[in-house]
Amino acid sequence: MSNAASPAPSAFGEHLPSFLLAVLVIAAWQAAAMLGFINGHLLGSPAGIVISAGEGIRSGDLISNTAITLYETLAGLAIGSLAGTASGLLLWFVPRISRPAEGFSILLNGVPKIALGPLIVIWFGSGVSSKIWLAAISTYAVAMISATAAVRELDRDLLNLFRTLGARRSAVLRKLILPSALPWIFSALRMNIGFALIGAVVGEYIASQNGLGHEIFVAGSLFDLNTVWLGIIVLTMMAMLLTAFVRLVEERLIRWKSGP
Amino acid sequence: MLFAPAPSFAAAPQRVVIYQAFQSLLYLPLYVGIDKGLFAAQGLDVRKVTANSGAAGVAAVIGGNATFSLQDPMTAVLANLKGADLVNVALVVNGAPVWLVTQGNSKLKTVDDLKGKTISTAIPPSTSTYLLERLLKAQKIKADLDTVQIGTEPAPMLAGRADAAALYEPQLDESLAAGGRILYAFTSHYPGGYAFSTIDTQRATVKDKPALVQDFVSGLAAAERLMHRSPETALAVAYEEFPTLPKPVIRAAVQRMVTEDVYPAGTTITKQAFANALALQVFVGNIKPGEVHYEAAVDDDFAAKADH
């Protein structure tokens, strides 16, 4: 709909200002470190971070640690989301315990998962399983509450229509409840990416042999701030990529949302 | 503001903040100094803050939130390598108070039996873990390490996931009380001393406020002498500071550490003690050989005056 006089802004053009700002900040930081305004050794500097990254890639440690944390996050996210969504949706089959169960899960969600960390590590050891459990627990409640809300928001008249058309409960679940809950499920998933990541990283802080959280923790204790920054940057990129991926899948599956 | 060069009881005591890495039985000399008024006698009102890690304590000193910190001297040394300027001034924990323990019914008898087994130890950087790694390498033993939060090392062993554990006190005496057995004691291997935990401060503080630093070290030295003269006094302070630990465990632990000189008789950090601690960090690879020197890292003038 743009006329020839003013072309529509491209995606590149939209992001250019924030990109330039980021470059400016990095340049200022590096300059401050080089000129001695801040202690680049103690507080880290962009150049130092790049060097750390290079070493990490060469030794393979950065890649393997990233892979481990990614694995823990995805596994925990998958388990927590599946279990939570299934619980929320299936409770529709047993409405009598749906209300108290939802109340219970809200209570559960109120417990700070970080506080459960040491407990879980003692139960499950310092390997990847404790991190996956922590990530799963962190994501379960949100997934369940979302799914329960999706079911409750379902149009009563649609439900009645299915009933009068003679649909069995399993057909209602498959053809009505599940598709209508998809938008809710996806928004919960997007939220849960952050929670799963936090769960995995906190687990690694508490006890681990490897992973990005472990790397950040140890580097912090050794005053290697560049590696700390590197870890933080990689974690952030991981979160962003996962979110973008989920959005992509969401758009594919929920094509019908776009109207005229 | 109100500062008298010599301890003056008329002036108000000067407030001093010290960050300790943990609230630990190993740091009893500090608690004796505070609880028995030995710092107060030097005109100091000492407040301790628990930092939850050695690095956090050192960071507090660098940032100016604390005058002193108490932790592994190597933490301050590592910070110096990154451009900080800290110096170690007094010894608080001597020897290497780390023990390898198994459960009473375990079949393990010697260190060699650890081949192929799992040992639970504190998540690095922890001196206990480094000592263990070096021991295993020296004896050419391959074992799996289950790294957990410091203080929870017995848990995997009790849960059956580990065959042995590398412990500090009071976990050692807690395990022994529960029927455990010592497989190996690191304490007996450093006759020249081992700078395990020390007091450090900024070099600028040493330059600008030498009397303050001297008062603190003197108070600490008095506490250490008191502990050796009267272990019962040390024990009483320990009971107060750790009300949730069973008294028999505290008694056994404190007696052990007094006898084995883990609580040092004086505050001086000797060259040998420092070198032993440094060697471990070089082994692990955190510090390169020749990178660090005793003269730059330690200022023993204050300890020398305080120990007389």
Place this chain on the structure above:
Amino acid sequence: MSAAGASVALSIRDLSHGFIAPDGRMRLVLDGLRLEIATAEIVSIVGRSGAGKTTLFNLISGLLSPGTGRIEIGNQRGGAAGFVAYMLQKDLLLPWRTVLQNALLGLELRGKVMARHRANATAMLERYGLGAHLDAYPAALSGGQRQRVALTRTLLTEPSILLLDEPFSALDYETRLMLEDDVMGLRSDRGISVILVTHDIEEAIAMGDRVVVLGGRPGRIIEDIPVRLATAGRRDAANAREAPEFRAYHRRLWAALKGTAEAPDSAQIPETAVPGI
């Protein structure tokens, strides 16, 4: 019995229905209704708010079970059992299904969808002018188009009775006339009976062979008026409203409605559907 020997599609006898009020007493919503609907007949039911229209709707559709009395549904022309299908103001289309998939929903829930079902559905959709939109999603359609898809879905299950709850009131006038024509065409094409529950007296007269007035508290059938309009040519939604008798029917029905006492506290009678199944 009904007129001219035509068979009975729906028979309501001595129907009463009520609910337990918060104070524990039984409140009667409908009292002793008696109504018969013949095959291929269109009957409009009008009444003021609170007269029990919605309760009657839910009883006929099967969402509620009658307190006392009977609702009987006659067999279809071929001998198959008759049943009631309904349409609401909401089209109840599933947004994640295409137009064609939505149309096939009723059949799908009853059994497998065969190729002939698909062909049938496509033909019907084409007849309603939706041939180009078979793969579109409901969000892309106008309100009128969506109601036509809903109508297709409803008709594909081959009901004998179509029960309508003001399905066209949210649409613009022209579209509404079009859809009214669609419905009126059904009885000649397929022999389907239509029960139209509505607020709108004009629509009731334009579409109905009879208009039944529900009124009073509890609701009873006050009037049952056959509608005869002299139209130019076959009656349709537009020329019905032009017929000379139209205004007279309107006055009569309006008077009948005004004469019925409005339920003093219509909020007390629950009009929401409570599934009895």
